[in-house]
Amino acid sequence: MGDGQHGAGTEVHVEEHADGELLVERRPGVVTATFNRPHRMNAMSPPIYGALDALCTSLREDGTVRVLVLRGAGGRAFSAGNEISTFVGMTTGEEGVAYEAGARRVMRGLAELPQVTIAAIDGVCVGGGLAVATFCDLRVATPQSRFGYPIARTLGNVLAAPMLDRCAAVFGESLTREMLLASRLVDAPRAYAVGALAGVCESDELDPYVDRLVGGIVRAAPLTIALTKQQLLRRSDALEASAGDDLLLARAYGSADFREGVRAFVAGEKPRFTEA
Structure with a gap:
């Protein structure tokens, strides 16, 4: 984050978590968490998910923090999705169900924070990275940013x-269908047009833009913000697992096509899907 609304003399503390894969910067009233795997396009590894979960747990009772900003290092990606090597060796659908249950827990922790959460997006934001961004309260992106679930x-x-469900709530059903059924990425102008983004700005303006947004939030009534977030969570709370969804997840993660997709991705090849 740039100094912006916080002032050039503001004291900053930076912590490394998950062996440096998540950097946590603390300023008075504001925490910025940076996914720090630029060599892997900030792919979401299990250590990052664990560190993010722990951070949300610690922030839940911290009344001194008003805003959590999430971003990706390197200027190429917010996050290019989940770390695919995590899936190597996964052979059963039940393993996939367990993996998704862990991801749901992290998203619930993010959604339940009393603080306002902002995703500052510069570059690719797909897969697990898009899930994180959609569970934030607000999103700001650069024009070159792209969103999707290919x-x-x-x-x-x-x-x-x-x-x-969360993607459809943020981007609308039509764009969500386009992302998933046509494997198309949505650019920032289209995302802004449907209300998925609070703003679009050039890379060198991203920090000042987010700082201005943060400045307005920290001056707002904390109780109003916290209670409004509770109302919004109740209105759209769909984070509980259902037996029907777990069956679908198990079928997909236990399929030969999933194993082929993981193999091809790791090998840098195009997958050859055969199941219907």
Whole structure:
């Protein structure tokens, strides 16, 4: 984050978590968490998910923090999705169900924060990265940013229902269908046009834009913000697992096509899907 609304003399503390894969910067009233795997396009690894979950747990009772900003390092990606090597060796649908249950827990922790959460997006924001961004309260992006879930062309798995529902709530059903059924990425101007983004600005303006947004939030009534977030969560709370969804997840993650998708991705090849 730039100094912006916080002032050039503001004291900053930076912590490394998950062996440096998540950087946590603390300023008075504001925490910025940076996914720090630029060599892997900030792919969401299990250590990052664990560190993000722990951070949300610690922030839940911290009344001194008003805003959590999430961003990706390197200027190429917010996050290019989940770390695919995580799926190597996964052979049963039940393993996929368990993986998605863990991801749901992290998203619930993010959604339940009393703080306002902002995704500052510069570059690719797909897969698990898009899930994180959609569970934030607000999103700001650069014009070159792209959003999507191209899993039908890559891994051959399916989204857990809460991730799909949240994407549809943020981007609308039409764009969500385009992302998933046509494997198309949505650019920032289209995302802004449907209300998925609070703003679009050039890369060198991203920090000042977010700082201005943060400045307005920290001056607002904390109780109003916290209670409004509770109302919004109740209105759209769909993070619980359902037996029907787990069956779909198990079928996808246990399929030969999923194993082929993982193999091809790791090998840098195009997958050859065969199941219907």
